[in-house]
Amino acid sequence: xxxxxxxxxxxxxxxxxxxxxxxxxxxxxxxxxxxxxxxxxxxxxxxxxxxxxxxxxxxxxxxxxxxxxxxxxxxxxxxxxxxxxxxxxxxxxxxxxxxxxxxxxxxxxxxxx
Amino acid sequence: xxxxxxxxxxxxxxxxxxxxxxxxxxxxxxxxxxxxxxxxxxxxxxxxxxxxxxxxxxxxxxxxxxxxxxxxxxxxxxxxxxxxxxxxxxxxxxxxxxxxxxxxxxxxxxxx
Numbered sequence: 108x109x110x111x112x113x114x115x116x117x118x119x120x121x122x123x124x125x126x127x128x129x130x131x132x133x134x135x136x137x138x139x140x141x142x143x144x145x146x147x148x149x150x151x152x153x154x155x156x157x158x159x160x161x162x163x164x165x166x167x168x169x170x171x172x173x174x175x176x177x178x179x180x181x182x183x184x185x186x187x188x189x190x191x192x193x194x195x196x197x198x199x200x201x202x203x204x205x206x207x208x209x210x211x212x213x214x215x216x217x218x219x220x
Numbered sequence: 221x222x223x224x225x226x227x228x229x230x231x232x233x234x235x236x237x238x239x240x241x242x243x244x245x246x247x248x249x250x251x252x253x254x255x256x257x258x259x260x261x262x263x264x265x266x267x268x269x270x271x272x273x274x275x276x277x278x279x280x281x282x283x284x285x286x287x288x289x290x291x292x293x294x295x296x297x298x299x300x301x302x303x304x305x306x307x308x309x310x311x312x313x314x315x316x317x318x319x320x321x322x323x324x325x326x327x328x329x330x331x332x
Contacts, residue, residue, distance in 0.1 A: 111263075140319065149307060149322035150264060163319060198263055207254055207313035209320065211263030 109133070111212035113199050119218045120189055128184045128215045132201030139182050140209060141174055142198040150198055156182060157204070189219045223247065224308045229327045232302075238295040240326050242308030245289040251312050253284060254320060255293045257304040264307065264322075267293065298330045 142150035200209040232238040
């Protein structure tokens, strides 16, 4: 497809489990972003990749959260020992710098029971 | 923290212009003003951005005051499909890379 693809669209897990969320950006986009959005709030920045490296991971809330982008394309957000407070929609976006136009996916809704 | 202030909600009649204000009094010289919107259950969508001149595209117009401390997004003929949360963001993204910091936005309701 032409847009940013995120899988799974919905994930229900139990407290303490490990979760992976995948993002497939628009082909050729070198910048990739992860955001988290809780109900009624604006998207909250987590991490930004330029190519394969994390250029800014200042938004990751703690060391349970980790993201990779090994080949500079697909990215995976990994959450260890999930907590109920991790429940949110996780949004991925990509862009072709230097423009400020980010293209967002539809998000992955994570529910931790 | 977001560097912008927006009203939490606004209403607009269908077919009329929707004027969404944004205050960004601490904007620095190399920062752009970006507008995104988010329709319910979808990812945010880019609308427009500008530095100091007014900008127009097929979706909207952006009016930035001369001192750059505030701006207005104008949807010239609002439709029911324009009902969404609108986010005003300031960032040096265009020149420097980096991230967009979203605030709470303005929830625009377009009514028939």
